[in-house]
Amino acid sequence: MGLLILVTGLVLFLGMHAVRIPDEQRRAGMIARWGKNKYRGIYTVLSITGLVLIVYGYGQARLDPIFVWSPPAATRHIAALLMLFSMILLAACYVPMNHIKARLQHPMTLAVKVWALAHLLSNGTLADILLFGSFLAWAVLLFKSARKRAIPMSFSGDGPTKVGTMMTVVVGVLAWLVFAAWLHVQLIGVSPFSR
Structure with missing residues (x-):
């Protein structure tokens, strides 16, 4: 059900x-x-x-759970690293004047792609495959569609800055640390590093 x-x-x-x-x-x-x-x-x-x-x-x-496969322990570490990149991409959506958003144009969609891939690698139940596989397929199609209709981003002033980019990385890393160390357990009930 x-x-x-x-x-x-x-x-x-x-x-x-x-x-x-x-x-x-x-x-x-x-x-x-x-x-x-x-x-x-x-x-x-x-x-x-x-x-x-x-x-x-x-x-x-x-x-x-219906187990489809048993992910090797190493996939948890790969997923954790991928999630670091996902959080930085997510931060790029909101921190102003950063080169990541200027270069990639659609960091939110890319963040979802990386998040879904990370969780597909490290989880092996049918529910995981349905959930994360669906989000990955959706994000891939959305990104492809968005790139076709892309309108170049405009920035006021001189455009993206090194400070904006550094702040994006710092915010992303901090968000990753908080989520991995505490929030993931509180919201999902699973510690990314202790399974």
């Missing part, structure tokens, strides 16, 4: 976030038909519902 709930949540959440992947005009057409507020309302409700179902379904599936 947990797997069915998880899959339903993934379809709702990723489906709503994939509307513009095949065709940018699809999203524009939906907004034109329904109006911006109605579209946003439907988008928000379905996304939140999907996310709740993902969290609940994954939690239920973990209670009675």
Whole structure:
């Protein structure tokens, strides 16, 4: 039952976030038909519902796991390193004037790709494969689509700075340390370094 709930949540959440992947005009057409507020309302409700179902379904599936493979211990260390890069990419979305965002254009999507890959490598249940595999496939398709319609970023002043880039790395490393050492256990119930 947990797997069915998880899959339903993934379809709702990723489906709503994939509307513009095949065709940018699809999203524009939906907004034109329904109006911006109605579209946003439907988008928000379905996304939140999907996310709740993902969290609940994954939690239920973990209670009675179906093991597909047993990851070697080394994959935990590889995942931890990948998560460091994912956190830096995530920080690049929010720290202003950094070269990482200027160069990669879509650091959030790349952060999701790295996060999903890291967790696919270090987890071997069917629920893990469904969850992280779905997010990885979605992020790959979204990144490819976003690159096709990419509009060069504009910066005020001189553009990205070394200070902005260094702050991005510092924020990313600190976030990784807090999450790996404490928050992952609090939110997920698993310590990345003690399994």
